[in-house]
Amino acid sequence: MKDSKDFAEKEISRRALLCGFGAIAAAAGFSLDSASAAVGVTKVAGGKFSVDLTANKVLAKVGGAVLFTAKDGSPAALVRTAAGSKGLTAISLVCTHMGVTVAESQGKWICPAHGSLYALNGAVLGGPASTPLKKYPVTVTASKAIIG
Numbered sequence: 597m598k599d600s601k602d603f604a605e606k607e608i609s610r611r612a613l614l615c616g617f618g619a620i621a622a623a624a625g626f627s628l629d630s631a632s633a634a635v636g637v638t639k640v641a642g643g644k645f646s647v648d649l650t651a652n653k654v655l656a657k658v659g660g661a662v663l664f665t666a667k668d669g670s671p672a673a674l675v676r677t678a679a680g681s682k683g684l685t686a687i688s689l690v691c692t693h694m695g696v697t698v699a700e701s702q703g704k705w706i707c708p709a710h711g712s713l714y715a716l717n718g719a720v721l722g723g724p725a726s727t728p729l730k731k732y733p734v735t736v737t738a739s740k741a742i743i744g
């Protein structure tokens with residue numbers, strides 16, 4: 597009986613969390629859309645990742661983002677924050693408050709746990725988090741971004 601009670605409590609807790617996030621998102625005017633998974637991702641020397649920029653057309657436009665798994669296993673995103681070869685930023689999507697994965701919504705990253713809000717480049721816009729999202733080094737060639 598204890599197992600079913602534990603399960604019920606966890607399920608209620610999960611629902612409360614999701615409802616709470618929905619309320620926060622609605623109040624803040626966010627929709628819960630999300631960036632799509634990167635295509636053309638290959639592992640290269642040194643455990644780095646190569647992302648084919650020609651296969652991820654969303655990265656041609658400022659505000660575009662694709663998702664991938666970083667070298668350290670963290671959910672991560674490659675984001676177009678400005679035009680040109682220096683305008684790609686790779687960030688961990690692990691919230692710096694308590695480690696919950698953030699989600700993209702209308703050009704920002706929001707944490708479903710306690711509502712921390714980050715700019716597309718990972719800078720903190722609202723707490724409780726006070727530290728920006730972790731960044732990974734990015735080197736851009738003519739057609740690829742090398743991350744790691």
Ligand code: FES
Nearest residue numbers: 691693694707710
């Ligand atoms: S874990 Fe993200 S705001 Fe608390």
